[in-house]
Amino acid sequence: DGGITQSPKYLFRKEGQNVTLSCEQNLNHDAMYWYRQDPGQGLRLIYYSQIVNDFQKGDIAEGYSVSREKKESFPLTVTSAQKNPTAFYLCATQGQGKETQYFGPGTRLLVL
Amino acid sequence: AQSVSQHNHHVILSEAASLELGCNYSYGGTVNLFWYVQYPGQHLQLLLKYFSGDPLVKGIKGFEAEFIKSKFSFNLRKPSVQWSDTAEYFCAVSLYNTNAGKSTFGDGTTLTVKP
Numbered sequence: 001d002g003g004i005t006q007s008p009k010y011l012f013r014k015e016g017q018n019v020t021l022s023c024e025q026n027l028n029h030d031a032m033y034w035y036r037q038d039p040g041q042g043l044r045l046i047y048y049s050q051i052v053n054d055f056q057k058g059d060i061a062e063g064y065s066v067s068r069e070k071k072e073s074f075p076l077t078v079t080s081a082q083k084n085p086t087a088f089y090l091c092a093t094q095g096q097g098k099e100t101q102y103f104g105p106g107t108r109l110l111v112l
Numbered sequence: 113a114q115s116v117s118q119h120n121h122h123v124i125l126s127e128a129a130s131l132e133l134g135c136n137y138s139y140g141g142t143v144n145l146f147w148y149v150q151y152p153g154q155h156l157q158l159l160l161k162y163f164s165g166d167p168l169v170k171g172i173k174g175f176e177a178e179f180i181k182s183k184f185s186f187n188l189r190k191p192s193v194q195w196s197d198t199a200e201y202f203c204a205v206s207l208y209n210t211n212a213g214k215s216t217f218g219d220g221t222t223l224t225v226k227p
Binding site for chain 2: 033035040041042043044045048058090092099100101102103104105106
């Protein structure tokens with residue numbers, strides 16, 4: 001079923017709280033990406049990682065952090081510094097030399 | 113940095129009507145071009161892509177797109193839409209032959225097909 005899992009499907013955050021979104025893949029892809037999708041704004045790149053133990057900021061990295069300790073996993077932490085975290089978060093992968101990206105089912109983050 | 117512009121935010125068509133969704137990008141170099149589709153309740157998935165060669169590319173479900181380099185455009189077309197084509201469509205561009213491979217997406221076009 002696509003080989004990319006994101007959990008949870010829905011996540012609620014309280015004020016001042018850090019939350020972590022999971023992204024796991026079994027496609028053996030090198031590159032992984034995190035996007036934020038807001039209505040009418042398309043997908044905006046938060047962070048991406050081309051190899052294990054390396055990651056780069058995307059266009060809207062402020063208030064977010066990531067790690068890439070394993071090839072299969074690329075968790076995204078939404079910190080309390082992110083003032084407008086309510087959005088749909090998509091994780092994607094990309095194999096080496098293959099420019100097409102493959103997307104997970106997404107996590108919807110809501111602020112209480 | 114490159115940018116992608118999708119001209120239509122919401123398109124409403126009747127079944128059997130023809131579809132054309134506009135996509136323009138701003139980058140002077142060589143690019144890879146994509147159209148992705150997100151059906152209601154489903155993952156975002158690739159519809160078609162252009163890397164090089166024939167500028168008219170065909171994708172799944174009868175969709176095609178034409179790359180016009182002089183116009184920096186990659187418009188999506190389908191001669192006769194079906195109700196099942198109701199979805200959100202995203203145009204994306206990535207830089208050709210780079211290690212990064214990261215794509216820039218347009219804002220998306222929501223297509224509603226009335227039965």
